[in-house]
Amino acid sequence: MEATSLPLSVTADWLEDGNETTGNQFQQPDWQVALWAIAYSLIILVSITGNVTVIWIILAHRRMRTVTNYFIVNLAFSDVSMATFNTLFNFVYALHNDWYFGLGYCRFQNFFPITAMFSSIYSMAAIAVDRYMAIIHPLKPRLSSTSTKVVIAVIWIVAISLAFPQCYYSVTRFYYPRTVCMVDWPDDYGGKHQLSYQFAVILLIYLLPLLVMLVTYSLVGQSLWGGHIPGEATDHYHSQITAKRKVVKMMVVVVVTFALCWLPYHIYFILGSFNRDIYKQHYIQQVYLAIFWLAMSSTMYNPIIYCFSVSQNMKQKTTSPFFLQVSVRGGQDGIAAHTHLQSHHDTQSELIKPSSMWKGNVD
Numbered sequence: 075m076e077a078t079s080l081p082l083s084v085t086a087d088w089l090e091d092g093n094e095t096t097g098n099q100f101q102q103p104d105w106q107v108a109l110w111a112i113a114y115s116l117i118i119l120v121s122i123t124g125n126v127t128v129i130w131i132i133l134a135h136r137r138m139r140t141v142t143n144y145f146i147v148n149l150a151f152s153d154v155s156m157a158t159f160n161t162l163f164n165f166v167y168a169l170h171n172d173w174y175f176g177l178g179y180c181r182f183q184n185f186f187p188i189t190a191m192f193s194s195i196y197s198m199a200a201i202a203v204d205r206y207m208a209i210i211h212p213l214k215p216r217l218s219s220t221s222t223k224v225v226i227a228v229i230w231i232v233a234i235s236l237a238f239p240q241c242y243y244s245v246t247r248f249y250y251p252r253t254v255c256m257v258d259w260p261d262d263y264g265g266k267h268q269l270s271y272q273f274a275v276i277l278l279i280y281l282l283p284l285l286v287m288l289v290t291y292s293l294v295g296q297s298l299w300g301g302h303i304p305g306e307a308t309d310h311y312h313s314q315i316t317a318k319r320k321v322v323k324m325m326v327v328v329v330v331t332f333a334l335c336w337l338p339y340h341i342y343f344i345l346g347s348f349n350r351d352i353y354k355q356h357y358i359q360q361v362y363l364a365i366f367w368l369a370m371s372s373t374m375y376n377p378i379i380y381c382f383s384v385s386q387n388m389k390q391k392t393t394s395p396f397f398l399q400v401s402v403r404g405g406q407d408g409i410a411a412h413t414h415l416q417s418h419h420d421t422q423s424e425l426i427k428p429s430s431m432w433k434g435n436v437d
Contacts, residue, residue, distance in 0.1 A: 102359075107169060110363055114165045117370050121157035124377025125150040141222045142204050148226050149197040153373035156190040159183075161370045168363055173255040177246045180255035185241035191336075192233035192279045198329055199283040200225060205322060206290040209297055236278060239271060269347050276340050280333075287329050294322055324383040328376055335372035338365045 102110075128150045132138040163183055167173055173180060207216060217225065245258045259267045298319050342365050346353055 102169070110165070110169065110367075113367055114161060114370070117367070117374050118157050118161055120378075121161075121374035122154055124374060124381075125154035125157075128377050128380065129154075139219070141217050141219065142201055144219070144222045144226065145197045145200045145204070148229070149194055149201075149376065152190045152194040152197065153376060156187060156194075157370065157373040160187045160190070161373075164366065164370075165363075167255065168359065168366065171359075172252040173246060174253070175255075177244070180246050181241045181244040183255065184244040184257055185237045188237035188240060188275060188279065189230070189233040192236060193229055195279055195283045195332065196229045196233075197226075198325075198332065199286050200229075201325055202287040202290040202329070205294055205325065209294050209318060209322075236275065272343060272347060276344070280336060280340055284329070284333055291322065291326055291329070298322060320383065324379060327379055327383075331375050331379065332372050335375075336369050339369040 129147050132143045132147050160183060163175060163179065164187075175183075204217070207214060240257055243257050243259055245256060247254045247256060257268070259271075261267075298315060342362070352358060
């Protein structure tokens with residue numbers, strides 16, 4: 075049997091390829107350890123503070139509990155969970171090349187990151203589809219609050235199912251004087267099972283949802299920026315279009331940031347699948363720590379993006395950049411058809427908005 079690791083799991087192959095040795099070639103000077111510790115601590119602090127704030131703002135205010143905001147809550151929960159339960163432990167393991175946390179947490183760490191990332195990216199995909207339906211097909215039925223919760227539950231069920239093999243085949247091995255956490259695939263001669271699973275994971279939690287979001291936001295962008303606005307359109311109609319453009323821009327920034335943060339991580343494991351010798355290089359520890367930091371940093375950017383987007387459009391009378399509320403008087407104004415017809419589902423899909431800016435009814 076071959077011990078392997080996969081994207082998002084705690085196990086890094088460069089940690090495993092030294093199994094035949096009794097030493098630890100990946101020792102770092104104290105100043106370097108301190109710098110990495112500060113960098114990773116920043117992720118944990120900002121991610122927990124920002125995402126918990128977003129969750130509180132939405133759940134503590136009944137008017138904020140809209141369909142799209144439920145997906146934003148799920149996205150924030152996934153991010154804060156990743157920062158809390160994965161970042162620190164994976165960092166310690168990568169830093170010391172020794173697994174201190176037992177078999178139970180080894181299984182959890184090889185399982186949960188895939189689950190959380192699946193939930194994160196499919197929450198973003200759901201928001202993209204919601205924006206598409208709101209702007210391109212405003213008169214079609216929309217998800218109810220109950221249906222949205224069911225969709226979120228299905229996302230987590232599928233995520234758990236996808237990540238389960240990582241948990242099931244996780245093991246710890248003791249190679250004096252250290253312990254290694256790994257995924258040990260049965261009868262995996264030549265690593266075929268591991269490689270197939272790895273590419274399936276990358277396809278399902280990265281490429282496929284990004285393709286969905288690329289298509290939906292392209293169509294939305296074509297409608298919002300490429301369509302002709304009637305000359306007799308009211309100022310209110312123009313303000314609705316402008317507001318929708320700002321929301322779409324914000325979500326596109328969220329998606330692009332996520333994609334860029336995780337791209338080097340996936341490339342790292344793909345290259346390693348075809349050339350495992352790179353994991354034996356002395357510099358690979360620093361490469362992994364940098365790539366893993368970039369991937370984990372994706373958990374802290376969304377609240378910053380929300381805050382920046384809101385503060386850029388707030389009037390001076392608003393005192394807090396995080397004082398957000400939702401417009402509940404409608405807002406799906408039929409951009410694609412250039413009409414003022416509205417659906418009775420309009421109030422279910424509002425995004426986070428600043429109270430002083432959205433006096434109109436836009437989403």
